[in-house]
Amino acid sequence: MSAFGANAPALVLAIPLLAAAILALLPRYRVAALVNVGASLLTLLAALALLFAPPPPSTAYLLLDELNIVFISLSSFVGFTTSVFSASYIGHEIDIGRLTPAYLRFYHAMYQILMFAMNLALLANNIGLMWVAIEIATLTTVMMVGIYRTHEALEAAWKYFILGSVGIGLALFGTILVYVAAEPVIGEGVGSMVWTQLVAKAAAFDPALLNVAFVFLLLGYGTKVGLAPLHAWLPDAHAEGPTPISAVLSGLLLNVALYAVLRFKMLMTANAAAVAPGPLMVTLGLISLIFAAFMLYRRRDIKRLFAYSSIEHMGIIVFAFGMGGPLANFAGLLHMTMHSLTKSGIFFTVGHIAQVKGTQRIAEIGGLTETHAWLGWSLVIGVIAIAGLPPFGIFMSEFLVVSSSFARAPLLALLLVFGLLIALGALILRLNSIAFGEPRGETARVKASYAPLIAHFALVLAIGLYLPAPLVAWFQQVAALLG
Amino acid sequence: MPHLAFDISHLLAGGLVVVSFMLLYQERLYSLLNVYALHAVVLALAVAWQAYIQDAPHLYVAAAIALCFKAIVIPLSLHRIIERLGIHREIETVVGIGLTMLVGIGLVALAMVVMLRVTGGAEPIAREDLAFALAVVLLGLLIMVTRRNAVSQVVGFMSLENGLVLAATGARGMPLVVEISVAFSILIAFIVIGIFLFRIRERFDTVDIVALDQFRGERR
Numbered sequence: 001m002s003a004f005g006a007n008a009p010a011l012v013l014a015i016p017l018l019a020a021a022i023l024a025l026l027p028r029y030r031v032a033a034l035v036n037v038g039a040s041l042l043t044l045l046a047a048l049a050l051l052f053a054p055p056p057p058s059t060a061y062l063l064l065d066e067l068n069i070v071f072i073s074l075s076s077f078v079g080f081t082t083s084v085f086s087a088s089y090i091g092h093e094i095d096i097g098r099l100t101p102a103y104l105r106f107y108h109a110m111y112q113i114l115m116f117a118m119n120l121a122l123l124a125n126n127i128g129l130m131w132v133a134i135e136i137a138t139l140t141t142v143m144m145v146g147i148y149r150t151h152e153a154l155e156a157a158w159k160y161f162i163l164g165s166v167g168i169g170l171a172l173f174g175t176i177l178v179y180v181a182a183e184p185v186i187g188e189g190v191g192s193m194v195w196t197q198l199v200a201k202a203a204a205f206d207p208a209l210l211n212v213a214f215v216f217l218l219l220g221y222g223t224k225v226g227l228a229p230l231h232a233w234l235p236d237a238h239a240e241g242p243t244p245i246s247a248v249l250s251g252l253l254l255n256v257a258l259y260a261v262l263r264f265k266m267l268m269t270a271n272a273a274a275v276a277p278g279p280l281m282v283t284l285g286l287i288s289l290i291f292a293a294f295m296l297y298r299r300r301d302i303k304r305l306f307a308y309s310s311i312e313h314m315g316i317i318v319f320a321f322g323m324g325g326p327l328a329n330f331a332g333l334l335h336m337t338m339h340s341l342t343k344s345g346i347f348f349t350v351g352h353i354a355q356v357k358g359t360q361r362i363a364e365i366g367g368l369t370e371t372h373a374w375l376g377w378s379l380v381i382g383v384i385a386i387a388g389l390p391p392f393g394i395f396m397s398e399f400l401v402v403s404s405s406f407a408r409a410p411l412l413a414l415l416l417v418f419g420l421l422i423a424l425g426a427l428i429l430r431l432n433s434i435a436f437g438e439p440r441g442e443t444a445r446v447k448a449s450y451a452p453l454i455a456h457f458a459l460v461l462a463i464g465l466y467l468p469a470p471l472v473a474w475f476q477q478v479a480a481l482l483g
Numbered sequence: 484m485p486h487l488a489f490d491i492s493h494l495l496a497g498g499l500v501v502v503s504f505m506l507l508y509q510e511r512l513y514s515l516l517n518v519y520a521l522h523a524v525v526l527a528l529a530v531a532w533q534a535y536i537q538d539a540p541h542l543y544v545a546a547a548i549a550l551c552f553k554a555i556v557i558p559l560s561l562h563r564i565i566e567r568l569g570i571h572r573e574i575e576t577v578v579g580i581g582l583t584m585l586v587g588i589g590l591v592a593l594a595m596v597v598m599l600r601v602t603g604g605a606e607p608i609a610r611e612d613l614a615f616a617l618a619v620v621l622l623g624l625l626i627m628v629t630r631r632n633a634v635s636q637v638v639g640f641m642s643l644e645n646g647l648v649l650a651a652t653g654a655r656g657m658p659l660v661v662e663i664s665v666a667f668s669i670l671i672a673f674i675v676i677g678i679f680l681f682r683i684r685e686r687f688d689t690v691d692i693v694a695l696d697q698f699r700g701e702r703r
Contacts, residue, residue, distance in 0.1 A: 128659040180654045188656025208601035
């Protein structure tokens with residue numbers, strides 16, 4: 001166990017990479033789907049081993065600490081459940097001829113490369129390496145978003161590509177500025193890009209340079225988080241790509257970009273003279289939340305609806321981390337975890353609903369609880385959870401975010417509550433027309449896999465009812481690390 | 484010698500900004516591509532000069548990539564794509580050229596004010612390079628925002644990326660510069676292949692999502 005544990009970081013990277021190579025060569029899509037599930041399960045096991053093994057010492061390129069373990073275990077868990085969902089999803093897509101086996105080979109290989117890139121971004125101790133990993137993740141998702149090759153899908157992929165590239169460009173400029181700030185203190189070469197060294201010596205950096213760098217990094221990686229003025233790619237990419245990719249985008253990739261922002265926030269807080277990164281993040285978070293909450297009312301496409309809900313929740317999370325302090329950070333972490341689980345669960349449900357109905361238009365979907373009890377009620381549960389109603393985990397994390405900010409900035413907390421209520425109204429309104437009332441649209445059966453979504457919703461419910469003490473202790477430790 | 488080293492790098496980096504301005508007022512796609520090739524040549528010279536004065540041989544590789552790939556291969560293939568796909572030869576702009584130029588001047592001023600103020604501690608060459616690089620990046624963004632057609636947006640992105648390479652080479656001893664410029668080249672190659680395979684002629688005219696949603700996606 002201990003030998004396995006020591007090599008776990010390498011395994012988390014090696015398994016997806018190896019699987020990608022195998023999947024690129026496997027011609028049979030049913031076998032490939034199973035290999036995909038198996039590889040994701042192995043990655044999940046390796047990630048869980050990270051929890052129990054003592055963390056290996058950081059190198060110039062890789063780092064493992066409490067913060068990224070949270071992200072890695074979450075992303076490999078959702079990566080695994082999504083691969084299970086994907087196996088049943090693509091079966092239907094093949095049957096109706098939307099995808100061909102050749103495309104699936106490509107799709108499966110890309111899926112594993114995406115997992116690899118996300119784990120690499122999370123494990124990277126080098127800000128340049130982190131940038132490269134996030135770029136790879138972007139490229140793979142761009143290709144998967146465009147995989148249906150309809151006019152809309154290509155346009156969505158193109159828009160994602162261009163906006164994502166601009167974001168990645170700005171982030172690189174910020175990364176270069178951090179290097180320029182570090183170089184006089186740490187010296188030329190790789191050392192000035194190693195995150196652990198940067199944080200240790202950040203106090204001596206030129207604060208003005210760090211400020212400008214952080215603005216670029218926040219805007220650049222913020223584009224990938226989907227923060228409000230820069231979110232334009234997100235709804236299209238979610239709506240036009242295959243649903244498993246929507247689930248991974250919302251549940252994981254947004255988190256990875258957020259993780260990058262958090263790392264640089266820690267760097268900023270380590271320098272007392274630099275501007276506090278909190279207020280910037282709080283502002284962007286609130287704008288995203290309120291903007292997305294209003295936009296929810298005008299959605300006519302079911303996947304777009306939940307894409308806007310992701311923008312809303314990323315806003316809440318960025319707000320919480322921007323407020324900072326042990327309680328708000330704890331709430332932010334919990335909210336991030338709950339949102340990933342719930343939102344990907346919702347996309348699993350929505351994916352099957354769209355397959356049953358043959359459309360994503362909300363107007364053509366109705367009365368699901370009568371015609372498809374399982375899917376309908378799963379959606380009801382998912383929407384209740386994502387809207388932040390008790391007894392689900394999101395209620396608790398939103399409550400913590402609100403109460404921790406009420407104590408320190410009552411006005412901001414009021415704005416936050418306002419945004420939450422607006423979003424709640426929109427979601428309940430839409431849910432009503434989708435799940436209840438006269439059945440509309442097709443009523444054919446579809447082979448669906450309920451296990452992944454049940455697992456997600458059960459976890460969210462369980463955490464909403466009872467937070468286990470070890471989890472609390474773990475998240476508190478990470479929250480303290482975030483400062 | 485130090486004076487000369489500084490003056491030449493100043494000249495080359497400033498030249499890149501001037502060529503970025505030339506990109507702003509091109510009205511025909513072919514001439515836009517020619518000016519972009521010039522942009523890449525200036526970048527290659529600037530990078531090679533940095534390689535020489537910093538005594539960093541790996542930067543010559545970055546300069547060679549800029550020269551071969553960005554100044555020759557990419558403009559040529561875009562030329563052929565425009566011919567094959569029969570894309571409009573004229574560039575549609577969102578706002579008038581005069582206004583774009585004025586905004587561009589404002590952006591360059593902004594870049595100078597911001598970067599020169601915050602980089603007081605850095606050495607002069609890096610300082611100048613960073614300020615000019617930010618100007619090139621912002622002008623690239625401006626081109627992307629004010630152009631409607633996919634090829635000219637890509638040219639805007641590539642000029643933005645040239646600005647980033649300039650910044651990376653200006654930062655003394657920065658690792659991964661060559662890797663980053665290779666990564667960008669791959670990215671650009673993908674974009675160009677994407678244009679060709681998917682025959683993307685026009686793009687969504689705005690970054691404003693509200694307008695976009697009305698035009699497409701949710702209309703169906």
